[in-house]
Amino acid sequence: xxxxxxxxxxxxxxxxxxxxxxxxxxxxxxxxxxxxxxxxxxxxxxxxxxxxxxxxxxxxxxxxxxxxxxxxxxxxxxxxxxxxxxxxxxxxxxxxxxxxxxxxxxxxxxxxxxxxxxxxxxxxxxxxxxxxxxxxxxxxxxxxxxxxxxxxxxxxxxxxxxxxxxxxxxxxxxxxxxxxxxxxxxxxxxxxxxxxxxxxxxxxxxxxxxxxxxxxxxxxxxxxxxxxxxxxxxxxxxxxxxxxxxxxxxxxxxxxxx
Amino acid sequence: xxxxxxxxxxxxxxxxxxxxxxxxxxxxxxxxxxxxxxxxxxxxxxxxxxxxxxxxxxxxxxxxxxxxxxxxxxxxxxxxxxxxxxxxxxxxxxxxxxxxxxxxxxxxxxxxxxxxxxxxxxxxxxxxxxxxxxxxxxxxxxxxxxxxxxxxxxxxxxxxxxxxxxxxxxxxxxxxxxxxxxxxx
Amino acid sequence: xxxxxxxxxxxxxxxxxxxxxxxxxxxxxxxxxxxxxxxxxxxxxxxxxxxxxxxxxxxxxxxxxxxxxxxxxxxxxxxxxxxxxxxxxxxxxxxxxxxxxxxxxxxxxxxxxxxxxxxxxxxxxxxxxxxxxxxxxxxxxxxxxxxxxxxxxxxxxxxxxxxxxxxxxxxxxxxxxxxxxxxxxxxxxxxxxxxxxxxxxxxxxxxxxxxxxxxxxxxxxxxxxxxxxxxxxxxxxxxxxxxxxxxxxxxxxxxxx
Numbered sequence: 001x002x003x004x005x006x007x008x009x010x011x012x013x014x015x016x017x018x019x020x021x022x023x024x025x026x027x028x029x030x031x032x033x034x035x036x037x038x039x040x041x042x043x044x045x046x047x048x049x050x051x052x053x054x055x056x057x058x059x060x061x062x063x064x065x066x067x068x069x070x071x072x073x074x075x076x077x078x079x080x081x082x083x084x085x086x087x088x089x090x091x092x093x094x095x096x097x098x099x100x101x102x103x104x105x106x107x108x109x110x111x112x113x114x115x116x117x118x119x120x121x122x123x124x125x126x127x128x129x130x131x132x133x134x135x136x137x138x139x140x141x142x143x144x145x146x147x148x149x150x151x152x153x154x155x156x157x158x159x160x161x162x163x164x165x166x167x168x169x170x171x172x173x174x175x176x177x178x179x180x181x182x183x184x185x186x187x188x189x190x191x192x193x194x195x196x197x198x199x200x201x202x203x204x205x206x207x208x209x210x211x212x213x214x215x216x217x218x219x220x221x222x223x224x225x226x227x228x229x230x231x232x233x234x235x236x237x238x239x240x241x242x243x244x245x246x247x248x249x250x251x252x253x254x255x256x257x258x
Numbered sequence: 259x260x261x262x263x264x265x266x267x268x269x270x271x272x273x274x275x276x277x278x279x280x281x282x283x284x285x286x287x288x289x290x291x292x293x294x295x296x297x298x299x300x301x302x303x304x305x306x307x308x309x310x311x312x313x314x315x316x317x318x319x320x321x322x323x324x325x326x327x328x329x330x331x332x333x334x335x336x337x338x339x340x341x342x343x344x345x346x347x348x349x350x351x352x353x354x355x356x357x358x359x360x361x362x363x364x365x366x367x368x369x370x371x372x373x374x375x376x377x378x379x380x381x382x383x384x385x386x387x388x389x390x391x392x393x394x395x396x397x398x399x400x401x402x403x404x405x406x407x408x409x410x411x412x413x414x415x416x417x418x419x420x421x422x423x424x425x426x427x428x429x430x431x432x433x434x435x436x437x438x439x440x441x442x443x
Numbered sequence: 444x445x446x447x448x449x450x451x452x453x454x455x456x457x458x459x460x461x462x463x464x465x466x467x468x469x470x471x472x473x474x475x476x477x478x479x480x481x482x483x484x485x486x487x488x489x490x491x492x493x494x495x496x497x498x499x500x501x502x503x504x505x506x507x508x509x510x511x512x513x514x515x516x517x518x519x520x521x522x523x524x525x526x527x528x529x530x531x532x533x534x535x536x537x538x539x540x541x542x543x544x545x546x547x548x549x550x551x552x553x554x555x556x557x558x559x560x561x562x563x564x565x566x567x568x569x570x571x572x573x574x575x576x577x578x579x580x581x582x583x584x585x586x587x588x589x590x591x592x593x594x595x596x597x598x599x600x601x602x603x604x605x606x607x608x609x610x611x612x613x614x615x616x617x618x619x620x621x622x623x624x625x626x627x628x629x630x631x632x633x634x635x636x637x638x639x640x641x642x643x644x645x646x647x648x649x650x651x652x653x654x655x656x657x658x659x660x661x662x663x664x665x666x667x668x669x670x671x672x673x674x675x676x677x678x679x680x681x682x683x684x685x686x687x688x689x690x691x692x693x694x695x696x697x698x699x700x
Contacts, residue, residue, distance in 0.1 A: 037587045038499040039534055042271070050487060054586065056532040060273055060301040071340045079539060081530060084582040085489035085505025088613075093528050093582065095539070118275070120340045122301040127532035129584070131503060132488050153272025153366065239270050239422055285451045297448035327449040359457040399453065404460050408468070 005183045011169040018180070020049070024173045027163065027223050032144070032234035034151045040127075042152025044234065046144040048163075049177055050134035052086075055144035057152040060122035074119035078107030078126040080141055086133045102138045103128075109142055109162075109191050109200035115155040124154060135181035139163045139189050142201060147231050151238065159235075160200055161227035162191035165216035172212055174219040188213070190220040194228050270422055274300040274365035274395040276343045280334045281352075283360065283393030284345065286326050291318040296332065299362060299395040302341045306332060310346040312353070329355040329399065331391060358389070358401030361411050363418040365396035370421040371414060378417070378427060385434040386410045409437040447536050450650040458651050462639045469498075469645065474688045476631075476643045479699050481599070484606045491607025491622065495599035498645065499589035501533075502596055504581065504603040506622075510570065510614050511578035521568025521576045525554035527583040527596055534588035552630075552670045553583060553597045556659035560628035560667040563604065567623040570616060577609060579622075590646040593657045593670075597630035602700045628667050629696050630659040631689035635675060640684055642692045656682065658689035662697075 005011070012018055022028070028049030037043035040056035047053075063069040068077075080102040084091050095103075110126060126148065128141040139162035146160040166176045168184040176187055186206025192199045208216060276282070276298065284296030284304055292315075296304040308315035313323050324330065331352045332345040347353070363371065371392060372379050383390055388402030388410050400410045413433055420426055461468055471477070477498030486492035489505035513520060527549040529537040537543075542550070557563065568577035581604070583596045607622040634644040634652035644652060653675025659668040666686070671677065677685065 037501070037532070038589065039587050040532065041273070052486070054532065058531075058535055061535070062301060062303075079531070081539075083503070083505065083528075083584055084526075084580065085486055085492065085507045087488055090507035090509065090580050090582075093526065119273075119301060125531070127530065129530065129532055129586070132486050134488075151271065153269040153364070155269070155272075285448050287448045325452070327452040327455070329451050329453045355453055357456060358453055360451050360453045404457070404464060404466075407457070408461070408466075408470075411468075 003182050009179070009183070011180055011183060012171050016171075018168070018173065020177055024171050025219055025222065027175045027226055028177065030227060030230050032147055032230050034147050034234045034238035040148070040152075042148045042150070042154070044144045044147035044151060046140050046147075048136060048140040048143075049175070050132060051130070051137055051140045052132040053137060053140050053144050054129045054131060055141065055148040056127045056129075057124065057145070057148045057154070058127075059124040059152070060119035060154065061125070063121060063123035068123070069121050072120050073116040074114070074122045074124050075116070076107050076111040076114065076124045076126060078103045078110060078128070078145070080106060080128045080130070080138070082130040082133060082137070086130045102141070105201055105203070106138060106142045106145060109160055110145060110149060112198075112200055113146065113156045113158060113160050113193075114149060115157070118155055124149070135176050135178040136164050136189070138201075139191065142191050143227055143231065147234055150235055158193045158195055159228060159231045160191050160193060161224040161231055162189065162201060163220055163223035163227055164189040165220040165223065167206060167208055167212060167216070172215045172219060174223045186212070186216070188216045188220060190217065190224065192221065192224055194221070194225045269366050271364045272366060274298065276300055276302055276304065276334050276337050276341070276395075278334050278337050280394040282332060282334060282345075282395040283355070283391065283397035283399055284330055284332050286324050286328045286330075289320045289324070289326070291320065294320060294324055296330070296345060298343070299365065299393075299397050300343075302343050304332065304334070304343045304345040306345040306347065310335065310344070310348055312347050324354060329360055331355065331393065331399075355391070355399050358399055359407045359411060361398050361400070361414055363396045363398065363414060365394065367418050367421045368392060368394055368396055370426070371398065371417050373427065378430065381427075381431060382410055382413055382434065385438045406438070412437075450647060454647060455651050458647065459637050462636060462641075467641060468647070473639065473641045474691055476692050476695060477645075479598075479696060481602050481700060483602055489603075490610055491603045491605070493599045493602035493606070495595055495602065497591060497595040497598070497643065499587060500591060500595045501587035502583055502585050502592070502599045504583045504596070504599040506603050506607045507580045507582065508607075508610055509578050509580075510575055510616065513569065513573065513576040517565075518573040519569045519576075520565040521563070522578040523554070523558060523563060523565065523581070524579065525550050525557065525581040525583070525600070527553060527585070527592075529585050529592075533585035537585070537588070548670075548672065549583075549592055549596055552593055552657055552668070553581070553600050555668040555670070556597045556628045556630045557581070557600060557604070560626050560659060560661055562601065562624055562626050562628055564623035564625055568609070588646065590644045590649045591632055593632045593655075594630050594643060597628075597659065598696060598700065601627060601629070605700065626661050627697065627700070628659045628661055629693040630657055630668075631693045631696070632657040633685040633688050634673070635677060635681065640681060640688060642688050656685045656689075658686050658693075660690050660693050664690050
C-alpha cells in the first residue's frame with residue numbers, strides 16, 4: 001500500500017477508467033471450476049484477473065496431530081501457500097508469517113460455514129495454492145476453498161464469496177489489481193454470505209474516512225454477490241444439474257451388501 | 259424435499275459416515291492381540307474384536323486369520339456419539355474376500371449402482387456372470403473371469419461419473435451389450 | 444497427515460493376475476504411457492512454465508531467474524537449482540514442512556537429467572566471469588499424485604525450460620532473450636511388478652512394484668542419466684529391457700513437447 005506511483009502512471013484516467021479499463025465498481029473477469037483434481041476429496045480452480053489459484057480439500061479424515069482432535073466436532077486446518085514463481089521475485093518455498101496469518105483467517109471463515117459437529121474427532125484439511133498472484137489472493141483463495149469444500153460433499157451452511165474494495169487515486173474501487181494495491185491508498189478484503197449478511201472475513205489497511213469505508217463495504221458486498229453466483233454456477237456445471245434435473249429416480253434404493 | 263425451514267440434501271460426494279446395521283467392505287489397516295482395525299472408506303476406522311469374528315481366535319493370534327491389506331465384508335454393530343465404530347462378522351453371509359477386485363466409489367453413489375429394487379446391479383451380474391458385493395461404504399468387490407471383472411469395474415466407473423445424469427440405465431445396458439456380446443441373448 | 448491404508452491384497456492380486464494375461468488395469472500395454480497433456484507458459488509471473496498431466500498425475504513447473512554470484516569452481520557458468528515440492532494438496536501422505544527423502548530424490552533426479560544432458564548452455568548465462576551470472580530456479584510442484592512423479596516432473600521441467608525467456612530487461616542487463624538450450628532430455632520410468640516390467644506406473648502399480656528404473660535419454664537415444672529406486676532388484680536382462688522400453692516411450696513423449 002502507498003508506494004510511490006511511477007511517473008506517468010495514472011491509476012484512474014479522466015474518464016474514470018482504471019488501468020485495466022474497468023469502472024470503479026467492476027470486478028476483474030472471474031472464472032471458477034469445481035472438481036479439478038482427482039486425488040483430493042474436493043477441489044476448485046479460480047482465475048480472477050491475473051490471479052490463478054487452486055484449492056484442495058481432504059477430509060473429514062482422522063485428525064493429525066492427535067492432540068488437536070476435538071471429541072465433539074471436526075477442526076479445519078487451512079494452509080495458504082504461494083508457489084515460488086507466483087510473484088515477480090522468486091519466493092522461497094514454505095510458509096512465512098504472512099501466509100500463516102492468511103491461513104488462519106481463511107480457515108476460521110471456512111470453519112463457520114461447515115457443520116463441524118457432524119464429524120467429531122476429524123480434521124478437514126484445506127490447501128490453497130497460489131499459482132500466479134496479482135493482488136486479492138486471500139479473497140480468491142477463500143472463494144476457491146469454499147467451492148472445494150462443497151465439491152468434497154461436506155455439509156455446509158452456505159458458500160463463502162470474498163473480494164476486496166479499496167481506495168485508489170481518491171476513488172473507492174472494487175477488487176484492486178496489483179498496481180492498485182501497490183500504489184493505492186486503502187485495501188479492504190471482505191468475505192460475507194449474501195443470503196444472511198454474515199461477515200466472515202474483514203481486514204483493512206491504508207486510510208479511509210468512515211464515509212469512504214461505508215462506500216467500500218457497499219462495493220465489496222456487491223462484488224461478493226456476483227462471485228457467489230459464479231461459485232454456484234461452477235458447482236452446477238460440475239454436477240450438470242440443470243433446473244429440475246436432480247430428482248433422480250433410482251435414489252430410493254437402499255444399499256447393502258447385495 | 260423441504261419441511262418448513264429445513265431442506266434435505268442428497269450429496270453427490272462426501273465421506274461415508276458409519277451407521278449401525280450397514281454392511282460394509284473393510285480393509286485391514288492395523289491389528290492388536292485381540293482386534294483388527296479396518297479402513298472402511300470413512301473418517302472413522304472400524305474395530306472388529308476377535309469375539310465378533312467368525313473364528314475362534316486365541317489371544318495374540320489375530321494375524322493368523324486376517325493380515326494387513328485383507329478385505330472382508332462386515333456389519334456395523336454400533337457407533338457411539340464420538341463415532342467410535344464396532345464391527346461384527348458374526349453372520350453366515352459375512353466373510354473374508356479372496357481374489358477378484360475391489361473398487362471404491364463415493365458412498366452416495368451406491369444406490370445408483372444398485373438401482374431401483376436392484377435392477378442395475380442385477381443387470382450387471384446377468385451380463386458379466388460376475389459375483390458383485392456392494393458395501394454401503396462405497397467399496398465394491400467383483401469376482402469372476404479377470405476380463406469380465408475389468409468390464410464390470412468400467413461399468414461401475416461410468417455409473418459413478420454419470421450417476422446424476424439422465425438415461426443412465428440405458429447407457430449401462432448399451433455398454434454391457436457391447437462388452438459382453440456373446441454372453442447374452 | 445493421514446495414513447493411507449496398505450493397498451488391499453485383493454487389488455494387488457488383481458493387478459498381478461492381469462499382468463500375467465498381458466494386461467494392465469487401465470487397459471494400457473506394458474510399454475504404453477498414459478495420456479500426456481502439457482500447457483506451456485500458463486504462468487505469467489514465471490520466466491517459463493508448464494502445467495502437465497500424465498494420466499491423473501499433475502504437476503506445475505515454474506522457472507524463475509535472478510542475477511547472482513557464480514560458484515567458485517565454475518566462475519563463468521550460470522547456476523541451476525532444481526527443487527521439487529510435494530505439497531499436501533497432491534496426496535494424503537505428503538506433508539508440509541522440510542522436504543522428505545522422496546522429494547529430495549525427485550529433485551536430484553530431475554536436476555541430473557537436465558544437468559547431465561547439458562540441456563542448458565550455462566556458459567551463455569555468465570554476465571561477468573567470477574562476479575555475475577544468471578541463477579536459474581526450476582521449481583516443480585506436485586498438484587495431483589497418481590504415480591510416476593519422476594517422469595511428470597522432469598518432462599514438465601524440460602517443457603518449462605523450453606519456453607523460458609531470460610528477464611534481462613528487468614535486471615538492467617539488456618534485452619530479454621530465449622534461454623540458450625542445446626538438447627532435450629526425456630526421462631522415462633519403468634517399474635518391476637513380480638517378473639513384469641511396465642512403463643509409467645500408476646500409484647497402485649507403484650505400490651505393488653518392487654523396483655523402479657528412471658532413464659533419461661537424448662535425441663539420439665543416448666543415455667544421459669539413470670536412477671534405480673525401490674527395495675527390489677533388477678537382473679541385467681531386465682535393466683536392458685527397461686532401457687529399451689524407456690527409449691521407445693521417450694520417443695512418444697518427444698513429439699509432444
